Amino acid sequence: MKVGVVTFPGSNCDEDALLAIREHVHLEAVPLWHKDHDLQGVDVVILPGGFSYGDYLRAGAIARFAPIMQEIAAHAKRGGPVIGICNGFQIACEAGLLPGGLLRNDHLQFRSMPVTLRVESTATVFTREASAGALLTMPIAHGDGRYSADAATLDRLEGEGQVVFRYVDATGHPTSAANPNGSLRNIAGVSNASGTVVGLMPHPERALDPLLGSTDGLVLFRSLLALTKA
Amino acid sequence: MTAQRTPPSASHGVRPRPGDPTITPALVAEHGLTMDEYGRLERMLERTPTFTELGIISALWSEHCSYKHSRPVLKTLPTQAPWVLQGPGENAGVISIGDGLAIAFKIESHNHPSAVEPYQGAATGVGGILRDVFTMGARPIAMLNSLRFGSLETPRVRYLVAGVVKGIGDYGNCVGIPTVAGDVMFDPAYEGNPLVNAMCVGLLREEELIRAKAEGVGNSIIAVGARTGRDGIHGASFASEDLSEENEAKRPRVQVGDPFTEKLLLEASLELIRSGHIVAIQDMGAAGLTSSSAEMAERGDVGVTIDTTKVPVRETGMTPYEILLSESQERMLVVATRGHEAEVQAILAKWDLVAEVIGEVIAEPVYRVTEGDRIVAEFPGTRLVTDCPQYHPEARESEEAIARRTRDVAAIAPKGEEADPAWTLERLLQSPTIASKHWIHRQYDSTVRTGTVSGPGAGDAAVIRIRGTTKAIAVKTDCNGRYVYLDPRVGGRIAVAEAARNVACTGATPRAITNCLNFGNPKKPEVFFQFREAVYGMGDACRALETPVTGGNVSLYNENPQGAVYPTPTIGMVGVLDDAAHATRMTFTTPGDAIVLLGENTDELGGSEYLSWVHGVVAGAPPHCDLDRERALIGTILEAIRAGQVRSAHDCSEGGLAVAIAESCMGDRARPTGARLDLTAWGALPLRALLFGEAQGRIVVSTAHAEAVLAIAQRHGVPARVIGQVTAADQGLTIAAAQGRCTSTIDRLATAYHEAIPRAMARAAAETVTETAGGTR
Numbered sequence A: 001m002k003v004g005v006v007t008f009p010g011s012n013c014d015e016d017a018l019l020a021i022r023e024h025v026h027l028e029a030v031p032l033w034h035k036d037h038d039l040q041g042v043d044v045v046i047l048p049g050g051f052s053y054g055d056y057l058r059a060g061a062i063a064r065f066a067p068i069m070q071e072i073a074a075h076a077k078r079g080g081p082v083i084g085i086c087n088g089f090q091i092a093c094e095a096g097l098l099p100g101g102l103l104r105n106d107h108l109q110f111r112s113m114p115v116t117l118r119v120e121s122t123a124t125v126f127t128r129e130a131s132a133g134a135l136l137t138m139p140i141a142h143g144d145g146r147y148s149a150d151a152a153t154l155d156r157l158e159g160e161g162q163v164v165f166r167y168v169d170a171t172g173h174p175t176s177a178a179n180p181n182g183s184l185r186n187i188a189g190v191s192n193a194s195g196t197v198v199g200l201m202p203h204p205e206r207a208l209d210p211l212l213g214s215t216d217g218l219v220l221f222r223s224l225l226a227l228t229k230a
Numbered sequence B: 001m002t003a004q005r006t007p008p009s010a011s012h013g014v015r016p017r018p019g020d021p022t023i024t025p026a027l028v029a030e031h032g033l034t035m036d037e038y039g040r041l042e043r044m045l046e047r048t049p050t051f052t053e054l055g056i057i058s059a060l061w062s063e064h065c066s067y068k069h070s071r072p073v074l075k076t077l078p079t080q081a082p083w084v085l086q087g088p089g090e091n092a093g094v095i096s097i098g099d100g101l102a103i104a105f106k107i108e109s110h111n112h113p114s115a116v117e118p119y120q121g122a123a124t125g126v127g128g129i130l131r132d133v134f135t136m137g138a139r140p141i142a143m144l145n146s147l148r149f150g151s152l153e154t155p156r157v158r159y160l161v162a163g164v165v166k167g168i169g170d171y172g173n174c175v176g177i178p179t180v181a182g183d184v185m186f187d188p189a190y191e192g193n194p195l196v197n198a199m200c201v202g203l204l205r206e207e208e209l210i211r212a213k214a215e216g217v218g219n220s221i222i223a224v225g226a227r228t229g230r231d232g233i234h235g236a237s238f239a240s241e242d243l244s245e246e247n248e249a250k251r252p253r254v255q256v257g258d259p260f261t262e263k264l265l266l267e268a269s270l271e272l273i274r275s276g277h278i279v280a281i282q283d284m285g286a287a288g289l290t291s292s293s294a295e296m297a298e299r300g301d302v303g304v305t306i307d308t309t310k311v312p313v314r315e316t317g318m319t320p321y322e323i324l325l326s327e328s329q330e331r332m333l334v335v336a337t338r339g340h341e342a343e344v345q346a347i348l349a350k351w352d353l354v355a356e357v358i359g360e361v362i363a364e365p366v367y368r369v370t371e372g373d374r375i376v377a378e379f380p381g382t383r384l385v386t387d388c389p390q391y392h393p394e395a396r397e398s399e400e401a402i403a404r405r406t407r408d409v410a411a412i413a414p415k416g417e418e419a420d421p422a423w424t425l426e427r428l429l430q431s432p433t434i435a436s437k438h439w440i441h442r443q444y445d446s447t448v449r450t451g452t453v454s455g456p457g458a459g460d461a462a463v464i465r466i467r468g469t470t471k472a473i474a475v476k477t478d479c480n481g482r483y484v485y486l487d488p489r490v491g492g493r494i495a496v497a498e499a500a501r502n503v504a505c506t507g508a509t510p511r512a513i514t515n516c517l518n519f520g521n522p523k524k525p526e527v528f529f530q531f532r533e534a535v536y537g538m539g540d541a542c543r544a545l546e547t548p549v550t551g552g553n554v555s556l557y558n559e560n561p562q563g564a565v566y567p568t569p570t571i572g573m574v575g576v577l578d579d580a581a582h583a584t585r586m587t588f589t590t591p592g593d594a595i596v597l598l599g600e601n602t603d604e605l606g607g608s609e610y611l612s613w614v615h616g617v618v619a620g621a622p623p624h625c626d627l628d629r630e631r632a633l634i635g636t637i638l639e640a641i642r643a644g645q646v647r648s649a650h651d652c653s654e655g656g657l658a659v660a661i662a663e664s665c666m667g668d669r670a671r672p673t674g675a676r677l678d679l680t681a682w683g684a685l686p687l688r689a690l691l692f693g694e695a696q697g698r699i700v701v702s703t704a705h706a707e708a709v710l711a712i713a714q715r716h717g718v719p720a721r722v723i724g725q726v727t728a729a730d731q732g733l734t735i736a737a738a739q740g741r742c743t744s745t746i747d748r749l750a751t752a753y754h755e756a757i758p759r760a761m762a763r764a765a766a767e768t769v770t771e772t773a774g775g776t777r
Helices: A014-025 A067-077 A087-094 A151-159 A218-229 B025-030 B035-045 B051-060 B111-116 B118-134 B155-175 B245-253 B259-275 B288-300 B320-325 B341-350 B399-406 B421-430 B481-486 B488-505 B525-545 B609-615 B627-642 B656-666 B687-692 B706-716 B746-765
Strands: A002-007 A028-033 A044-047 A082-085 A101-103 A111-119 A135-142 A146-148 A163-168 A187-191 A197-200 B084-086 B093-098 B101-109 B139-149 B179-186 B195-205 B220-225 B278-283 B303-307 B331-336 B354-362 B366-371 B374-380 B452-454 B462-465 B472-478 B509-518 B549-555 B568-577 B594-598 B648-651 B674-678 B699-703 B720-727 B733-737 B740-744
Touching (some): A002 A014, A014 A218, A067 A082, A082 A087, A111 A187, A151 A187, A163 A197, B025 B035, B025 B051, B035 B374, B051 B374, B084 B549, B093 B509, B093 B568, B101 B118, B101 B509, B111 B195, B118 B139, B118 B155, B118 B259, B139 B259, B139 B462, B139 B472, B155 B195, B155 B259, B155 B746, B179 B462, B179 B472, B195 B568, B220 B259, B259 B278, B259 B331, B259 B341, B288 B331, B320 B374, B399 B481, B421 B740, B472 B488, B488 B509, B488 B648, B525 B568, B525 B627, B594 B627, B609 B687, B627 B699, B627 B706, B656 B674, B656 B699, B656 B746, B740 B746
Parallel strands (some): A002 A044, B139 B179
Antiparallel strands (some): A111 A163, B101 B195, B139 B195, B220 B331, B278 B331, B366 B374, B452 B462, B472 B568, B509 B568, B733 B740
């Protein structure tokens, strides 16, 4: 299995994602360039974090027009796995690969801190190895992470298991104190209907090494490995 | 050399440019030059300068660029060690950390811009220091900030704090460099003159080190990155004068940052350096194109010629004067090997950036600027920067500082509430200087680049692992300006010693420093005295601790009509851990562990946060700093950590022993512990000195093997004693001393410590601040 990590101008977690896949998941990982139309035969695409195009206009709004996004949309349509992390989640929403969108944090400040997530759905290619209700700790670092969608969409996502992660407190409850950015219904990550495209604001690639405090991000990438065995 | 590339020769002559102002004494004064300095310029040129030449010299001979008041004193600092690869004089200092790897690091001030425009002032400070590091060929891996503000009780200060923190965060977060450490202090002495010092740390392979030295006659000088606009003209001169209400009108001199372009420039520059197509690269920082080109020429001992019509501009009708002095951000000057210009342009184009050939390295020893065919400036020689005036100002200690230092602070009567030491402890934990800075840190991305082993607030210094090795580095900034004010020599020593101690508490060997010297107007004898003595003190400590100075920055004129800031020689220290797994944090982890105090308690209250915060008194001699003892203490803690005997280590600084213990209990609010202490061994000391005095050379350690730690301390000749035990959080904090008892719940202490700054800043959100930089209108 081969994983591609897209570099947009302003991506700054692309190198972290490449190293994460190589060092901790032990898969081949290649960089993909925003101006190209070539996915280099990758099986999985990571849209990494950062500030693509400076987040000017609106986070992810310009990146969706990058040449490589046409190929990624086609890959997703074929059922190819795509994960959008932080800015990558914003891009995926702007590109219509995922429902909803991400707005400025309700308190208007950037937030960098560890958060606790509860796994809400194991019916995605990135969570199939996780247990429903499991609590994962990993960092967030964003200014535009308030997940939003209209009430009907939210109800549909809840009903069809497309809410993948929720911000919760240490005991697993989705309290407002545990919500770092004002996301509706404490939603931290969602998937498309088929569970092949997942986006989340927290950074699983920063939670793979015990030296850095948490290895809870591993389960997302281990789920990919299960895909190769399937 | 081909004929068409031969630059216009000097015989063409320099003539005033039509439309440029005539040189008058008033114009000279407006450029910040004295008539003596102007006379020196005329003698150098053997004629009247043009307006463009006057502008160039006003920038190059500004304090910011020339160090004309500070250089002789700075030369006394130690700069050598076997591991120093690059000392002062380059964009950044560089030390080897073994395995063919090196660390480039530098600290720089952006005080004046931040005083008038906190958001952009702080943001562009971050941008500038990043460029200084990546132009050495290093990839930035960590940012630090040392900030000083006035009292958080005033709306203006809350506005400055909010703006500076957002500016730092927005820039560093966007570029993707973790902001991992720093220090923040509050004191009315910084009212109106906040200090914003940014430090960047980068990693490189030793063989990729590149210097900003123009070389190779015929090589092309290329402007790279953002286009040049009219912003920031005379920023360097602005930073070289006192702040006044008029400075508000100089807001346009503050540049505007674009971190997105910076990120592209970072990637393009590193690619350029690794490509082998260039011989030198330098940031166009203070005094922009002028100082970058003049400094590169001087280092290479070559001449240069630059054509301002070739410089990519973002607005029309810019004069050579404006193009040369613009401080538009995110620009670089590159010297490319002749014939490789197209390759350079291709790399920049990949990152959607422009690169234009604007000049050439020439054999003739001259600094020449043309506007097309017309020569608008021409200076003989290649030492335009160092051939500046040098001053040896008078130095005399102020009577006020002497009076304050010699005041008998033991005679200051305790307040009634102090009968319960827990009241004093809680109050100190609420002091913004001591209180948790989590409100600030949570606005900085500290985990990007997946290297942060120990981030902001977790340990006495931040620890960043070095990928591909077992190593890590520890970084920290420090300086207690109050100590330096009360006794500059001792204060200078303490600044270095405390930074070294902090780095050592994480398990790292202190290796080298960069410094940012923030002082007032050097023409005042009392300010120059502070400067000279503080630098001597730093030198004492750097020699004793083997941490040479690899570079830094001098920021003078940090004063306004209300007076100067505390003399603040901020130290940025870098240390190395051979094994990242040894990284040690400051908080207690395990009930039952013994608490060991390394070092000795004393009867010293002078210059303490206790006196300042509880009594409103800045007086007394700062604590004694014995550098031999500091060295032995560092040896002890490093050996104990490497032997695996240390569970936590935290030095005693502002607030003294009681605050250090309280922080070790509840610094990590999610995992608090309690502690039970017995300090009866120090029955001869006044209780407040024992609990809140700031004696130097002390570290609080928690350990499962107290005997082993005591034995190591004994071998190093360091006093050490078991002073208590870590307990469960619900046991609270209990300190028994012969003179009294201090008991508190952990919850109360944590509330005081963690909620002080958020509570103050919550008020800022509701305030509209329209005051000017002077503080009043």
